[in-house]
Amino acid sequence: MATTMQEAWNARARADAVFYVESQHAADRDGFFARGEERAVLFLDPVLSRMFGDVSTLHALEIGCGLGRFSRALARRFGGVTAVDVSDEMIARARAANGAFPLIRFRATDGETVPLPTQSVDFAFSYEVFQHMPSHRVIEANLREVGRVLRHGGAALIHVRTGGPWLRALYVLANLIPSSAHAVLKRLRGKRALTSDPTWRGAPPLSRGQIERMCGAAGLRIVELLPDPTHAPGTRAFVVLTPAEA
Template sequence: MRHGYAGTGPGAITPDGCAVELYSRLPVRDEPDVIAAAVPAGAHILELGSGVGRITHALLDRGFTVTAVDESPEMLERVRGARTLCASIETLDLDETFDVVLLASFLVHSGDIEVRRGMLRVCARHLADGGCVLIQREGADYHTDLPRERVDPTGFTLRMVSSDPMGDGVHSVRAEYAFPDATWTQTFLARPLTEEQFEEALAEAGLKVDRYLTEDGVWARAVRSQR
């Protein structure tokens, strides 16, 4: 387990504290709709951090081709219908480019700045001419008004238990997922980013925001900066 990351509950736990069985149960939300509205039909998507394929499978159903990348072989075993690659995102170097690179699950908020920089460089490196990067950000209130909980219509309760400052802009976040038959917890490190900080991070990698895709700014579409 990575320092600062932990997970509890039934089944395999990945190095960043994610439970494979938990992620297999979580429902897909509006992510595929947001993505489909922002990219060309039938685009080839490089999905970084695909997990068990929660978004992957919904994109395949919409006619996209997906290459799913994750560092966990246990996660990738659950992916069906997509090409899968087991690798660390921040060091990925394929000899190919894609119409769309997808960095969801708030991965841009990695607590380690160098990991974030590596991920964004990978996004830029694998982007075809005229392509775009779609990035999911934390909401403005992600680290505030805690603890809070939300009861999901599918029958589980998500509790955001705490977000404790650890210094150098990093927070230790603890979440709990309570199902009728099992409970999982996840502790991870996250670095909140203002919109300005987010755009500066993109600029370091030669990217810029083309537009924000949702009113809350959680989803952003980025393209290569003009050189």
């Protein structure tokens, strides 16, 4: 039976939560949390100032908060933050690590829905999460939730994996090979076995056309598609979105 998103991410949280959120900072917890603020300055602040100006009275949602390094950055800027994650083990660790940030409400989810009322959020944010979602159906479900919870005048900044037809074909092929075979190959390459299944590898990268179609179906309008300065060029993008009718 396929491992569920929750089982897989709970196993990663128990094994080494910092490593599976950001493998480069496994040995440096302070650096790991500092990196959240550094990246917020790099790619979040420019979008917030273009889309809103002052956000100090607004409510932000983070999808896939992990240990909460970006939830902290959001709490330094917004009036309230709801931070959700499919892994209740990750959420427990995030709560323990962020006691100094009482503005953040951490919630575990089913990985497809957001436990907030319709049109209750001003800003939705997600970084290094949609790239791990195991199918385009799960990505579409999450985008629909973003479209549902955003208020008129709200905006979202969603980080997605992108790629051309060859890379997309490679992912389709990789997803045909059983996770047990991937685990053997990973071990041979000195990689961790918990990076062997589709909840780590993720669905095939998205083309621009697929992003436009999925966002349109979710009731969202693309304001900008921005390059990602934190990954190899062309492999990720930030999608800035607003409700389609706004």
